[in-house]
Amino acid sequence: MRSSGVNEIIVHNNSHQVYQLKLPTSYNAWDTLTNQRYVDAPLMHHPGYSLKMVYIDPTASYTRSLETMFPVTVSIGLMILVLLFSYRWLREQTLGLEKLERRARKILGGERENAVRGDVHEFPPNASSAVDRLLSDLADAREERGRVDTLIRAFAAQDSRTGLNNRLFFDNQLTTQLEDEGAHGVVMVIRVPDWESMAGLPGKREREEYRYSLVNMLSTSVMRYPSGLLARYFQNNFAVLLPHRSLKEAEGFASQLINSVSAIPPANGIDSEEVLHIGISLYHYGQSTEQVMDQAEQAARNAVLQGSNGWFIDSNPVPEVVRGSVKWRTLLEQTLARGGPTLLQKEAVSVSGEVHHHDILPYIYDGGQALPSAEYYPLVQQLGMAESYDRQMLLQIIPLLRHFSAEKLAFPVSIDSLLQRSFQRWLRDTLLQSEKSLRQRILFELSEADVSQHIDRLRPVVRLLQGLGCHIVISQAGLKVVSTSYIKQLQVTLVKLHPGLVRNIHKRVENQLFVQSLTGACEGTSAQVFAAGVRTKEEWQVLKDKGIAGGQGDFFAKPRPVSRV
Incomplete structure (x- = not known):
């Protein structure tokens, strides 16, 4: 009866009470009069007899359900807490593995630059340190490879003494220009003093500084032209390639170089009025590299014969279109x-x-x-x-x-x-x-x-x-x-x-x-x-x-x- 929620059973025969069973009275906060229900039903196998039953309706309120479910709820709550603490502990134990896995995934995805530094919490620590060491070695190897690539480029294109482009690279670029239909432009040969012939004169350090300033001035001036190219062509001869430029622009560039020379501090053994002799030659599609350079060098020799700083334009006529x-x-x-x-x-x-x-x-x-x-x-x-x-x-x-x-x-x-x-x-x-x-x-x-x-x-x-x-x-x-x-x-x-x-x-x-x-x-x-x-x-x-x-x-x-x- 207690498990079914029944408090009292009474058997009646007409108006007489035949049997009564009632549980002992004890106070229970969950059982109230509002929850009790009464049922009076006749006994079909015993005519004239009826059964009266007093029970607690579990659906009348939540009190009965709470009384029954309270131990279960407490047990489930304790289990959840245990699971949460277990998950937290397991999470802490595997967090290092997850960080290492995440970094490995980045490395496999190509994000090596951002994944070089490891986390101190990565686990296992030896594997993390090994990855750090390998990535560091790889970065060093990449930097070394970059330096080697740069040296190879410099070997193929640069002059070892001045750091400018060399003659071979200049000839390649000029040849490429001359093979493009419709190509035209200006080639200039700039003759500077012969530094080797002055090696025995006093003031060597001043002349080295003067040469450095002169080369820097030439390089800076050529950089103003997006497709311009400056190279050390032969000993004391420099060559300038100005694609798609006119003769008027070349003369303006030469005049600018002459004016810039005066701003360089003088050096012992160097005459500031005999520093730059510029030969100017136009080129166009169909010419050969040797022909263009011969004309420019001849113009440079004529500039030297004129005396003082100046330029000379090759006399061979080349048709050009001048656009302002x-x-x-x-x-x-x-x-x-x-x-x-x-x-x-x-x-x-x-x-x-x-x-x-x-x-x-x-x-x-x-x-x-x-x-x-x-x-x-x-x-x-x-x-x-x-x-x-x-x-x-x-x-x-x-x-x-x-x-x-x-x-x-x-x-x-x-x-x-x-x-x-x-x-x-x-x-x-x-x-x-x-x-x-x-x-x-x-x-x-x-x-x-x-x-x-x-x-x-x-x-x-x-x-x-x-x-x-x-x-x-x-x-x-x-x-x-x-x-x-x-x-x-x-x-x-x-x-x-x-x-x-x-x-x-x-x-x-x-x-x-x-x-x-x-x-x-x-x-x-x-x-x-x-x-x-x-x-x-x-x-x-x-x-x-x-x-x-x-x-x-x-x-x-x-x-x-x-x-x-």
Whole structure:
């Protein structure tokens, strides 16, 4: 009865009580009169008899349930507390393992730069210390590899005495210029005093400082031209290459050099009026490197014969088109008004012979003359129109992605534009309007020299582009002596060799060494090395032997208008 909640049973025969059973009276806080119920039912097998039962209704309130469930609830609560403390203890024991696993996952994902430092709570501690040691050794090896790559670049391109470009590198760049249809510009040979002949005179230290200041002045002056190149050509002769520049600009540059010499403090044994003798020669497509340099050197000799600081212009007539800043601005604004530059394309082919992507080449036209981006884009940047041109370029590229079905398109973008907040927001919004399958086929080409100079500021925008599915391509690799650390820091997709390194590479061991070093720097990353400007089968064969993944150039296909594809 107690387990059923029945307190009293009474059996009646008509009006007489036959039997009564009642539990002993004891106070229970859970049992109240409001919870008691009465039932009076006849006994069917005993006519005239009825059963009256007094019981506690468990559904009348929560008191009965609480009385019954209280021990169970306490037991469950204790079990939960035990489980919580056990989980906390187990969590503390496995936290070190989880931290080590999380760091290992980052390392496998390529985030080695951010995962070098371990946590003191990692477990087991010996495994954590071993990973730290290996990562530290790997970082040291990477730095050493970067220094070796830089030394290899310096060996292939730099003069050991002055730190400028050497004659071989200068000739490669000039040869590449002369092989491009429509190329033109200025070559200058600058003759300075013969320092070796003064070695026995007093004041050697002053002359060394004077020479250092003179070389620094020449280098600083050439750096004002985006595509300018300065090299120590032979002993006391320096050579300057100014692509797509006119004779008027060359004379202005020479005059600036003459005026800058007077600001250098004089040195014993050096006549300040006999320091710079400049020979100026124009070049154009179709000439040979030897012919251009002979003309420039002859002009330099004539400048020496004139006496005092000055320059002499080669007398061989070369047709040139001179455009002032006003004409350039008008031409560039008209191009924007017409919808942007004219686009040409050429295929980039992998070593297996398949088309890897299409390289988009922007051209503008001045009448019937086609001007490549190497000629007009420095003026675009100088006139502050880079952002407008890059926006127009992207607006032309996105429709082409549908035209080229499943193939990738690579096109150049200015670093100046990418560093502008307004352009970054516009670029993000524009790319988000296209489906991800299209964004994954966009390759942004950035100049290696500009990337190395602004790598810290470029990281956020590069992460943005890669987060949207786009790819980063580094172009003109090898043009400047810079570190290859950007390959891992920016996780680039492609690295394209400068055409000057590719030219006659089967004859130039130092360029082969550089290419082999660059392909080695890309090992263990997602980056691949492509060659630009391949012209002959011999060049292509040597490049494949050195481990590149593909190439582009006239050997594969010449540029074609996009509309004809």
